Amino acid sequence: MTEGNFVDYVKMHVSSGKGGKGSAHLNREKYNAKGGPDGGDGGRGGHVIIKGNENLWTLLHLKFQRHIRAGHGGDGSSNRSTGSDGEDYIIEVPLGTVIRDTETNDILFEITEQGEEKIVAEGGKGGLGNWHFKSSTNQTPRYAQPGIPLEEKDITLELKVLADVGLVGFPNAGKSTLLSVMTAAKPKIADYEFTTLKPNLGIVKYRDYQTFVMADIPGIIEGAAEGKGLGYYFLRHIERNSVLLFLIPADAPDINKQYEILLDELRRYNPEMLDKDRMIAVSKCDMLDDELKAELKQELDQTLPIPYLFISSVAQQGITTLKDKLWDMLN
Numbered sequence: 001m002t003e004g005n006f007v008d009y010v011k012m013h014v015s016s017g018k019g020g021k022g023s024a025h026l027n028r029e030k031y032n033a034k035g036g037p038d039g040g041d042g043g044r045g046g047h048v049i050i051k052g053n054e055n056l057w058t059l060l061h062l063k064f065q066r067h068i069r070a071g072h073g074g075d076g077s078s079n080r081s082t083g084s085d086g087e088d089y090i091i092e093v094p095l096g097t098v099i100r101d102t103e104t105n106d107i108l109f110e111i112t113e114q115g116e117e118k119i120v121a122e123g124g125k126g127g128l129g130n131w132h133f134k135s136s137t138n139q140t141p142r143y144a145q146p147g148i149p150l151e152e153k154d155i156t157l158e159l160k161v162l163a164d165v166g167l168v169g170f171p172n173a174g175k176s177t178l179l180s181v182m183t184a185a186k187p188k189i190a191d192y193e194f195t196t197l198k199p200n201l202g203i204v205k206y207r208d209y210q211t212f213v214m215a216d217i218p219g220i221i222e223g224a225a226e227g228k229g230l231g232y233y234f235l236r237h238i239e240r241n242s243v244l245l246f247l248i249p250a251d252a253p254d255i256n257k258q259y260e261i262l263l264d265e266l267r268r269y270n271p272e273m274l275d276k277d278r279m280i281a282v283s284k285c286d287m288l289d290d291e292l293k294a295e296l297k298q299e300l301d302q303t304l305p306i307p308y309l310f311i312s313s314v315a316q317q318g319i320t321t322l323k324d325k326l327w328d329m330l331n
């Protein structure tokens with residue numbers, strides 16, 4: 001994963017290959033038993049195919065691919081030889097990519113599995129050569145089928161799973177710092193048409209082989225109008241099995257109250273947000289000595305309605321446990 005702009009939707013024009021023409025060739029060699037019509041079939045036009053790749057996390061690699069064209073089928077020729085099939089064009093996408101018809105906005109399909117392939121523009125069938133049309137009444141048909149024309153359309157690819165874990169917290173809670181210690185790769189997000197707010201997002205590596213995406217969700221708490229727009233745009237994309245991680249600093253005057261305020265903001269913003277699993281990370285706990293921590297723990301055990309844990313990004317405390325807990329909640 002390289003750094004760069006994060007893109008979660010891309011528009012492009014796709015066209016399949018047209019089918020090759022059937023041949024209307026007539027063999028005129030005198031003593032050839034196979035004389036007569038011997039025109040071969042046209043080859044199939046290439047498909048445009050969308051394929052799931054679990055190692056991709058963004059649509060960035062497609063950002064500048066405005067026109068996709070699969071290869072045309074070759075024409076049939078003499079001696080019943082069939083034209084070659086046009087080359088398929090395979091577009092690889094991250095899992096969770098939704099493909100829409102741009103014109104109608106209808107969802108065509110969604111790619112959810114590694115290696116899954118769906119044809120988005122079907123290659124035209126090749127036309128039949130003239131020998132197929134030989135009959136008792138017409139020994140030398142001069143007719144062969146044309147290939148089926150290509151199919152073209154405008155499509156929009158949209159990445160639905162933008163984050164598995166959404167970070168919620170007031171400014172200064174330590175969201176950026178936590179992201180920076182938890183994540184292995186940080187694709188920068190930019191180029192949003194409607195706002196200058198940039199959500200912070202990272203890929204968390206979990207026990208060598210697993211990964212999940214963690215992102216802060218800007219604009220919910222800040223309340224700026226354009227921020228709300230962006231927040232909505234992102235939240236819309238968060239899958240149902242995702243988790244909300246509330247980040248509240250250990251030195252907050254009343255952790256329980258801060259949690260309630262954040263929760264209320266979310267509720268007013270979009271009640272569906274409350275359907276997600278939630279956990280609290282009490283951040284910056286390096287600021288507490290053991291005694292204070294024990295006191296706070298006793299209090300929180302009694303008051304907080306959801307699971308919580310202490311973390312410190314700076315002192316790297318509780319980070320592995322946090323990953324374990326999040327992973328358990330996600331799976």
Ligand SMILES: Nc1nc2c(ncn2[C@@H]2O[C@H](COP(=O)(O)OP(=O)(O)OP(=O)(O)O)[C@@H](O)[C@H]2O)c(=O)[nH]1
Pocket residue numbers: 169170171172173174175176177178283284285286287311312313314315
């Ligand atoms: N002591 C201590 N300070 C921390 C820790 N994590 C973050 N901070 C400090 O808290 C301040 C805010 O941290 P950020 O990570 O920028 O917080 P944020 O939530 O991303 O803030 P916004 O970008 O304003 O939303 C910074 O001065 C950090 O250095 C921590 O684990 N311990």
